[in-house]
Amino acid sequence: MVQSTGYAAHLAGTDLAPITFERRPPGPHDIVLDITHCGICHSDLHAMDDDLGKTTFPVVPGHEIVGMVTAIGDAVTRFRVGDKAAIGCYIDSCRVCDPCLTDRQQMCTSMIPSFNGVEKDGEHRTWGGFSTNYVANEDYALKIPDALDSAHAAPILCAGITVWSPLQKWGVGPDKKVGIVGLGGLGHMAVKLAVALGAEVTVFTTSESKVADARRLGAHSAIISSDEAAMTAAFGTLDFILDTVSAQHDINGYIAALKPEGTLCLLGIGPGGLEIANMSVVFGQKCIAGSLIGGLDQTQAVIDFCAANNVLPEIELVPAGQINGALDRLRRNDVKYRFVVDMRADG
Numbered sequence: 278m279v280q281s282t283g284y285a286a287h288l289a290g291t292d293l294a295p296i297t298f299e300r301r302p303p304g305p306h307d308i309v310l311d312i313t314h315c316g317i318c319h320s321d322l323h324a325m326d327d328d329l330g331k332t333t334f335p336v337v338p339g340h341e342i343v344g345m346v347t348a349i350g351d352a353v354t355r356f357r358v359g360d361k362a363a364i365g366c367y368i369d370s371c372r373v374c375d376p377c378l379t380d381r382q383q384m385c386t387s388m389i390p391s392f393n394g395v396e397k398d399g400e401h402r403t404w405g406g407f408s409t410n411y412v413a414n415e416d417y418a419l420k421i422p423d424a425l426d427s428a429h430a431a432p433i434l435c436a437g438i439t440v441w442s443p444l445q446k447w448g449v450g451p452d453k454k455v456g457i458v459g460l461g462g463l464g465h466m467a468v469k470l471a472v473a474l475g476a477e478v479t480v481f482t483t484s485e486s487k488v489a490d491a492r493r494l495g496a497h498s499a500i501i502s503s504d505e506a507a508m509t510a511a512f513g514t515l516d517f518i519l520d521t522v523s524a525q526h527d528i529n530g531y532i533a534a535l536k537p538e539g540t541l542c543l544l545g546i547g548p549g550g551l552e553i554a555n556m557s558v559v560f561g562q563k564c565i566a567g568s569l570i571g572g573l574d575q576t577q578a579v580i581d582f583c584a585a586n587n588v589l590p591e592i593e594l595v596p597a598g599q600i601n602g603a604l605d606r607l608r609r610n611d612v613k614y615r616f617v618v619d620m621r622a623d624g
């Protein structure tokens with residue numbers, strides 16, 4: 278067994294509190310990681326609040342995990358002690374189904390999430406990255422290039438891959454006009470990556486204070502979604518829209534902003550549903566799609582792309598002892614644009 282300490286929600290809707298727990302014993306194909314940094318994603322809040330009704334308490338959230346390898350099993354070939362390594366949203370899957378064989382492990386029915394899941398041994402639970410260490414099979418760990426510091430690497434493990442995957446799937450590039458809805462952790466990475474891919478980007482935000490930032494991040498225009506005239510002017514202008522909003526909201530203005538045959542791709546997994554004016558989808562033959570994180574190779578690809586092109590998340594580094602303050606601020610939409618927890622600092 279590997280002894281670990283971390284921060285857990287013991288009941289839905291409560292703050293995180295210290296916890297001690299055991300991770301599974303490392304096997305020959307495993308690496309043991311001392312966690313240095315972990316990003317805070319809105320999905321951590323959804324899990325703490327049990328928004329999806331799937332949380333087993335106590336839960337240690339955190340799935341944007343970066344650390345140093347402190348031990349390796351006899352059969353490990355990809356990592357050495359002292360390497361940086363990362364764990365994203367899942368730590369294993371069946372490895373033989375069609376999604377697993379085509380780098381879409383996130384859709385494997387046996388995918389094991391990096392927190393709030395159960396290990397392959399059926400006995401040990403998976404505990405997330407707001408903790409001291411992690412035991413993981415090397416095949417599901419990611420490499421962090423030297424050019425990327427650990428704190429800035431962390432948000433790529435979920436926010437980065439989650440927006441990269443649909444940008445790739447829908448061919449976002451120089452000839453595309455793209456909308457990004459919601460300028461938060463996912464949204465700001467979507468802006469940076471879509472701009473780096475050469476697209477013309479429009480941000481839709483509810484926050485006046487983010488308009489200037491949207492342009493600074495590279496967007497060509499920014500629209501406050503309550504500005505009816507600006508929303509009307511955007512009708513029929515965009516090829517593809519990525520909606521990163523974490524709560525219930527009206528998506529019909531965004532459907533209207535699509536060109537004929539354009540696609541609105543939803544990423545948010547907040548509680549409740551969304552109402553779709555079916556006429557606005559039918560006339561114009563538009564598509565409403567969804568996307569879930571991404572495959573292992575694709576995650577490594579976006580990490581490498583960010584390192585090679587200096588596409589870095591804008592982070593606010595917080596010591597582990599102040600994690601609840603950061604979670605509260607994320608809940609109030611008060612972060613620009615991703616909290617990363619320094620797991621070595623008590624604060």
Ligand code: NAP
Pocket residue numbers: 317318319320321323435436439458459460461462463464481482483484487521522523524525526543544545546547568569570607610614
């Ligand atoms: P975040 O940092 O909190 O950003 C969400 C943004 O949505 C906010 O910055 C805000 O942008 C906007 N927003 C918030 N409340 C709103 C409301 N009531 N009405 C309209 N806009 C609102 O969250 P995140 O970490 O980027 O995650 C975003 C969502 O994606 C969450 O639901 C998360 O669970 C989900 N997620 C999905 C996947 C996946 O694989 N599909 C992966 C990771 C996360 P403005 O201030 O600009 O309006």
Ligand code: ZN
Pocket residue numbers: 318319320321340435436
């Ligand atoms: Zn996430």
Ligand code: ZN
Pocket residue numbers: 370371372373374375376377385386387
């Ligand atoms: Zn599988």
